[in-house]
Amino acid sequence: MTELICPICGAPLVLCDRALRCESGHSYDIAASGYCNLLRPGKLRNRTSGDDRGMVLSRGRFLSAGYYSPILDYAAEAINAIMPEGGLLIDAGCGEGYYTNGIARRTPGIRVLGVDASKHACEAAAKGASRAGVADRVKYITASSAALPLRGDSAAAVLSIFSPCDYGEFARVTSPEGWLLVGSAGRDHLFELKEILYGRDNVRENVPIEHAVLAAPFGYCEVSRRRVTFSAEIVGGEHIMALYSMTPYRWRTPREGEAALSTLPKLTVTVDFDFTLLELKNKA
Numbered sequence: 001m002t003e004l005i006c007p008i009c010g011a012p013l014v015l016c017d018r019a020l021r022c023e024s025g026h027s028y029d030i031a032a033s034g035y036c037n038l039l040r041p042g043k044l045r046n047r048t049s050g051d052d053r054g055m056v057l058s059r060g061r062f063l064s065a066g067y068y069s070p071i072l073d074y075a076a077e078a079i080n081a082i083m084p085e086g087g088l089l090i091d092a093g094c095g096e097g098y099y100t101n102g103i104a105r106r107t108p109g110i111r112v113l114g115v116d117a118s119k120h121a122c123e124a125a126a127k128g129a130s131r132a133g134v135a136d137r138v139k140y141i142t143a144s145s146a147a148l149p150l151r152g153d154s155a156a157a158v159l160s161i162f163s164p165c166d167y168g169e170f171a172r173v174t175s176p177e178g179w180l181l182v183g184s185a186g187r188d189h190l191f192e193l194k195e196i197l198y199g200r201d202n203v204r205e206n207v208p209i210e211h212a213v214l215a216a217p218f219g220y221c222e223v224s225r226r227r228v229t230f231s232a233e234i235v236g237g238e239h240i241m242a243l244y245s246m247t248p249y250r251w252r253t254p255r256e257g258e259a260a261l262s263t264l265p266k267l268t269v270t271v272d273f274d275f276t277l278l279e280l281k282n283k284a
Contacts, residue, residue, distance in 0.1 A: 001088075001139050003113075003150050003151055004020065004141070004149055004150060005151050006026050006149065007147070007149040009022060011024055013149075020036055033123045034135060035122035035142065036140075036141050036142070037122075037142040039144065040144065053120040056118065056121045058241075058242040058246075059246050060098070060124055061238070062239055062242035063098040064098070065239060067232045067243075067271075068098075070230050070271075071161070071273055072098070072099055072103070074273075075102075075103060075159065075161065075183065075275070078226075078277060079107055079157065082156075083110045085109045085110075087110050087111070087155075087156030087157070088154060088155045088156055089111070089113070089157050089158075089159060090113050090148070090155045090159065090173065091103075091114045092115050092148070092160045092163055092170065093115070093116060093160055093162070093163025093164065094121070094122075095116055095118075097121075097125025097126070097128045097129060097138075098128075100112055100114040100129075101125065101128050101129050104129070104132070104134040104137055104138045105132055105134055108137075110137070111139075112139070113155075114138065114141075115140075115141055115145055116142065117143070117144055117145075119142045122140040122141065145160075145163065145165075145166055145169065146166040146169055148172075152173060153173070154173055156174070156178050156179065157174065157181065158174055158179070158180050159180075160181070160183070162183065165182060165214070167217075168218050171215075171283060171284070174280050177279060177280060177281065178280045179277065179278065180278040180279075181276075181277050181278075182276045182278070183274070184209045184211070184274055185274070186208060186229060187205040187208055187272065188270045189206055189270065190243075190271070190272075191203065191269070191270050191272075192268065192270060193244065193267065193269050194249065196257065197244075197257035197258065197260075199257075208274045209274070211278065212225075212278060218284075219281060219282035219283045219284060220278040221278060221279055222276060222278055223277045223279050224276075224277045226275045226277075227275075228271075228272075229271065229273070230270075231268055231269070231270055232269055234266060234267045234269060235265075235266045236266070237263075237264065240261060240266075
């Protein structure tokens with residue numbers, strides 16, 4: 001993938017045997033699963049960057065059961081409509097690759113780069129790409145979405161689903177009149193889950209993120225906004241707790257709330273995603 005640059009010196013990276021190397025001599029080994037660690041040296045380059053192995057496996061089991069398949073359906077449809085033939089899509093905060101590999105399967109004419117801070121997530125995603133038969137077009141790197149090891153103007157579009165957005169960095173790596181598709185929690189997302197964790201009287205609607213407003217200073221203009229919402233029946237305690245572990249609530253839930261959730265054999269929840277499609281119209 002010729003768009004990759006060295007996270008230390010910024011020189012282009014070239015594939016040499018099983019490593020990516022730059023002209024300055026910096027080298028980054030490609031793991032047996034196929035991903036490459038390009039995290040900048042420092043606090044993120046350690047064994048605990050991003051999600052741990054248990055969290056990745058738990059999320060993978062939940063997503064592979066198809067509970068969020070309508071989200072993948074919409075994201076793939078939207079990406080398919082905007083991507084040019086042979087263009088590069090960056091999935092920033094790709095996790096275990098459920099959306100990344102799924103979109104690649106449905107949009108065969110594009111190349112995809114998944115980026116995540118967790119080496120465990122990238123390893124799982126790369127293995128998933130091989131199983132899906134898309135490893136020739138889908139690559140994974142461990143890196144920060146706030147410091148992407150990519151040359152400027154290299155991507156046709158950036159995708160961010162339930163991940164922090166660095167709009168300035170996304171604009172830097174996106175070509176003029178390129179795209180940004182962002183998916184984040186809608187106002188009713190997992191309302192029933194929160195009722196169990198915190199009690200009905202303590203639950204409030206989510207406040208949707210105004211991505212168009214936040215991204216405007218970096219040259220983005222809103223093209224469309226789409227709410228994707230549906231009910232999902234989560235069956236089995238393992239899947240219920242896997243869903244719980246995917247949320248930020250796991251860090252701030254009373255012990256009794258988590259205990260109540262763990263006893264349920266099934267749970268019907270509202271899945272509510274807010275998608276915003278933006279075009280980079282005024283690139284600096």
